[in-house]
Amino acid sequence: MIYDFETLVSRKNTGSGKWDEMTKEHPNLPENVAPLSVADMELKNPPEIVEGLKKYIDTHILGYTGPTEEYFDAVCGWMKRRNDWDIKKEEIVSTHGVVTVLAVSVLAYTDPGDGVITMPPVYYPFRMTIEHNNRKNVECPLINTNETYTIDFDLFEKLCAEEKNKMFIFCNPHNPV
Numbered sequence: 369m370i371y372d373f374e375t376l377v378s379r380k381n382t383g384s385g386k387w388d389e390m391t392k393e394h395p396n397l398p399e400n401v402a403p404l405s406v407a408d409m410e411l412k413n414p415p416e417i418v419e420g421l422k423k424y425i426d427t428h429i430l431g432y433t434g435p436t437e438e439y440f441d442a443v444c445g446w447m448k449r450r451n452d453w454d455i456k457k458e459e460i461v462s463t464h465g466v467v468t469v470l471a472v473s474v475l476a477y478t479d480p481g482d483g484v485i486t487m488p489p490v491y492y493p494f495r496m497t498i499e500h501n502n503r504k505n506v507e508c509p510l511i512n513t514n515e516t517y518t519i520d521f522d523l524f525e526k527l528c529a530e531e532k533n534k535m536f537i538f539c540n541p542h543n544p545v
Contacts (some may be wrong), residue, residue, distance in 0.1 A: 371414055371415075376400060377409075387403060389405075435462045443457070471501060483504060484535045485506045487507075487509065487530070487538075489544060489545060494537055508524045517542070
């Protein structure tokens with residue numbers, strides 16, 4: 369299979385948040401500049417994915433769907449193979465994305481004004497979700513030494529000991545480092 373890693377596909381005016389934000393902030397950027405801010409595609413889709421979607425659309429009706437038994441089997445199998453963790457399908461909660469889970473978790477486990485510890489540099493919706501829900505983003509910055517990031521465990525322990533800090537959001541694998 370031949371993959372095209374050179375053709376940039378503009379996502380301007382298609383509802384892509386990162387493209388719209390880049391264009392708003394820098395309206396005069398050349399057309400060949402892509403915002404590499406989040407893991408969202410700028411390159412052409414791989415042909416086998418395009419063909420798979422075409423085949424699916426030719427044989428299925430689009431509508432509201434939920435997790436299938438195959439989905440639960442795949443998740444349980446993955447967790448067993450990768451982590452030696454036996455989970456049951458009843459323990460799996462499906463959502464529409466990680467940012468939704470972050471918001472629900474912040475609302476469920478903290479109160480307005482509480483501190484939520486993060487380890488920047490980290491995926492920016494962590495901070496946004498915390499602040500948009502009237503909580504305080506408490507930063508324990510990662511230490512960058514020769515392009516290797518490590519946790520400042522002394523600062524982390526200090527922040528965890530503060531009563532106002534009620535939650536810690538851990539990003540694993542850490543994005544973007």
